[in-house]
Amino acid sequence: MCKAVKISVRGRVQGVGFRPFIYSLSKKYRLKGTVQNNLDHVLILLEGAEDKLEEMVNEIKMSSPPLSKISEISVEEVPVIGFKEFTIAMSQASGEAVPWIAGDAAVCEECLNELKDPSNRRYQYPFINCTQCGPRYTIIRRLPYDRPNTTMKTFQMCHACQLEYNDPKSRRHHAQPICCPECGPGLTLYNQRKEQLAENLSAVAQAVRFIKQGSILAIKGIGGYHFACDAQQEQAVDQLRIRKKRPQRPFAVMVKSLEAARELCHISHQEADRLTSSDMPIVILRRKKHSLLPDKLSPGLSTLGVMLPYAPLHHLLFEETGLSCLVMTSANSTGLPMPYKESVNSLYDIGDYCLTHNRDIYLPVDDSVVQCEGESLMYIRRARGFVPDPLLTEQNVDRILALGGNQKNTFAIGKQNHVIMSPHIGDLENEEMIQSFESQLQHFKKWLKVDEKYIAVDKHPFYASQSIVEKLNGEVIPVQHHHAHHVSCMEDNGLKESCFGLILDGTGYGEDGHIWGFECLYGNANSVERLGHLQYTPLPGGEQAVKEPWRNAVGMLLHYWPLEGKALAEELFPDKWSEINTIDRMIKYKLNTPLAGTCGRLFDAVSAMLGICCTSTYEGEAAIKLSDYMYQTSNESDEAYSFHLNTDSHHFLELDLSPMIREILQDQFNQRPLAQIVQTFHQTIVSSCVEMVLKAAEKRPELNRAVVLSGGSFQNIFLAREMKRQFQKKDFNVYTHKNVPCHDGGLSLGQIIIASRSSHL
Structure with missing residues (x-):
């Protein structure tokens, strides 16, 4: 007997190959119907035998794509329409729930194998990607997640890519950033006078030669520019420190492989898992005493921030080049936002050369930084790969905006019962950083369709948030700094009952003026006593x-x-x-x-x-x-x-x-x-x-x-x-904290929860 169901799936289900996954299941279970992206969910209509419908629904719940994260799934029996086949319907920009976007993901193993295969048409192509890897958050202009709504809109798919895109059996079926050397972005290498030196693979080869000669390169990645140099050349490291005016702060390094990283640092099973995960953050590791790397990478410290190559371009820089370890640090002047557009002068003032590409970055995002303590993960900087996943709360945080702190800033926006936190922005110590904050805030508000009604701000009278809030619309709710820390950790652990809070930090404005x-x-969240x-x-x-x-x-x-x-x-x-x-x-x-x-x-x-x-x-x-x-x-x-x-x-x-x-x-x-x-x-x-x-x-x-x-x-x-x-x-x-940093990077979570319980609401 033929039956029909309507399935709504919410969560991180866009940009992760979810529709092709559903399509393949429909063929497996011989079901007909449609699958469609909406602004905040995927809608599936299925018709067929009752037992097959049940089996497919169970497989959706149990075996969804690796990058997906289902937060809610509802199944409703509906009248049979009489579909003749199963199709992927055109997306609709409708829906009022919380949209989930996949974070930018490191190149997957299958794409990496193709990158190294001379017989593959994407051999050594630095923008190779599929439904399980590649840029997401950084290229999306608006929702739903379709190619015309991304910065890939300007690249017209060639015939071969179009065939893959349309082929339900292909790993690139409906992969929005799909491209190849014939139709996709390309690389260009410039010198300090902004003269073009080389393109594409020639640009990579020339860049490697310059790095080996001790030069500093600005390299455009997924979320912005890095400055790179050979980490084993002490003189190059010194020169980068001088130019960046960064005499002591540790530099992160990118190491060719996990095996190469093991030669430099002590690595536990948990640290190895995190280094090789799809988000591939910088992981703080203990250096081996007899490491060949210069001490000046992290002066006065026995630890080192290490990451593995996560973009195809990174792999090309290491592939059979003789390089094994690069300094890879954000290409900003100290105290300024990370650059992500070619017009930033510091790229050429600090870098000897610039290796860039013409795939625009719509939203910048820095590398995430984590530290492992046994089985636990500690976020030092929550950014690429981890944002912008919403955090579910039992509080009504709808239309509440929390501006965070002055240092290690993040902001938070409430939509219904979800908190969406921004990636790490940095210290709001100058006009450029404040402008970066405001720009990202406006994008999040537009993306989430949220106009703030209430605004939570730190009580410190001289924080940048005091001037930012004047440009916003909403009732201001002041929140004491350490109360926000306290509640941030409570919310991170799902606690509601009053408890002790031991808050140890650097600086926070006290109620007594000290x-x-x-x-x-x-x-x-209701109240706190000291x-x-x-x-x-x-x-x-x-x-x-x-x-x-x-x-x-x-x-x-x-x-x-x-x-x-x-x-x-x-x-x-x-x-x-x-x-x-x-x-x-x-x-x-x-x-x-x-x-x-x-x-x-x-x-x-x-x-x-x-x-x-x-x-x-x-x-x-x-x-x-x-x-x-x-x-x-x-x-x-x-x-x-x-x-x-x-x-x-x-x-x-x-x-x-x-x-x-x-x-x-x-x-x-x-x-x-x-x-x-x-x-x-x-x-x-x-x-x-x-x-x-x-x-x-x-x-x-x-x-x-x-x-x-x-x-x-x-x-x-x-x-x-x-x-x-x-x-x-x-x-x-x-x-202790689980999903947000213990420092001021987690402050906005506590602020928004306190505001939701305020007597103002």
Whole structure:
């Protein structure tokens, strides 16, 4: 007996070969009907035998294409129409639910085999792709995802590609970026005078020769331009640092293969899986001590950011060229947006040559950065490959916009019960970065068909969001920085009941006007209360003390020990005696000396006291270099320095770490090995945090014994792992981030959830 069903499939079902997949199943089960892309779902009409209909529906649920992600599937019996065959219907731009777009995917194994096959018509073609790989997010102008709505619109398919596109048996059936050397994009190599030197494969060969000669190349990839040079040539690395004005911040490298990466770094099974996944992010790995790569790739660190070739062009740069490892870093001047258009002058000011192509990038996206901790994945930068997948929430976030923070910015938009977060944008420190933010925000709003009704912003009066919000329409809902961190981690773990939050980060605007960042909180999205914090110390010069941690250290010493602190400071920083006198006066007269109690600034001060990093050239440098010493000792002692836990004038628990600072200085002057001092310091932070939460729980035994860990300091794997272990020993349920970064890159998630529960709504 013939029956008919209508199937609606929602989720990431566009740009992943879903319609060809359905077509092939219809042939397998001898069913007739249609499949059609709509703006927010795929609509399938099927007619045939009842048992075959059931089998096909089950296979859709269980064996969908690798890049797809089904969030909802509904099946409804409908009247039989009498289809004569199964066809792929023309897409319709209709639908009001949340559209899902596949992230840009690394070249798949089948395309890679064709790329290396001399008999294949796409042999060595740098834009080879199929339904399971290639650009997606970066080329889509509008939805639904069809070729005319992408930047591939300008490339007319040749007859051979058109046949593949129309052939249901082909891997490229309805692959929207399909192309070949006859009809697709091409490469061009330019010099600094923007004179054309070569095209296509000749351009690749010439680019490789220039890299081997020590030159720096700007190379256009999937989401923007990289600067590339031979990672094994120290002089080239030095030159790139000078031109980018990036003296210390680590460079990521692209390594020819997983086997080549194993020669340079220690790689676990989890790290290998992530390196070779379809999103192919940069993975932070431990370097092998006898690696042949120059230390200047990641100065002062024992780790290295490594990725594998993810675009066909990357493979051509390595294929039988003798190159095995390239620096591959975003081609922006420090502090500016990543360039993705040929007109950006920095490409030619910094690069000796530019290897570009004529497939436009509509939306830029940086490389994602992750770190593995056992089975867990920690997002350092959530971008290419991971966005723009929506996050499902039980809150009504419809038409709420969250602007995020000033550093490591992401924004979030709510549509119905989904949160769509932007990729990593960066630090909103100048007009160019703000313009980049606003441009991407407008695209997301248009794409999602959302006009904001409410706007969540950080309470900091000087964040860029305060000026951005003036150009938007909607009721403003201010959100405290650390409350947003707290709720971000709660939402990341599906928590709703109030719980403790231990928030350790660098800088956040506090309710009392001071700088917070070492907080013991309790609450949920409705409200939060502060239970404890780190004792405030002066930050002489404010932002200047952040960039020059030795000033922060001096401020602490003068605050803790007004009589002998100056002598201690001069002993630690003998070449700074004049500045120390000035800082002493600044503190006495309270001149440009805000009070701060943050974990980031504490790490900075200790790093400076130990002579590890006195001046930071990039955000977090002093803390990162200090923490790296944790890799240099196998001593797993629970030894901790002394500390006091008091009650301040507002009845908050107040953590006084001055005894720890005194003991660190004694160890330093007694020449105790740095790695041991750093380990004991880390253990003290863990012990003091656990003690603070335990004291708060003892005072209020009715409180829920669950704690979330959030804030940028939890990028420190030891802190996250050891804190979790110690809390679990005390019968706490402990939660860390899963889908968004623990730093300010996850802030917008917390903001949008808090706004959804605001009394304004």
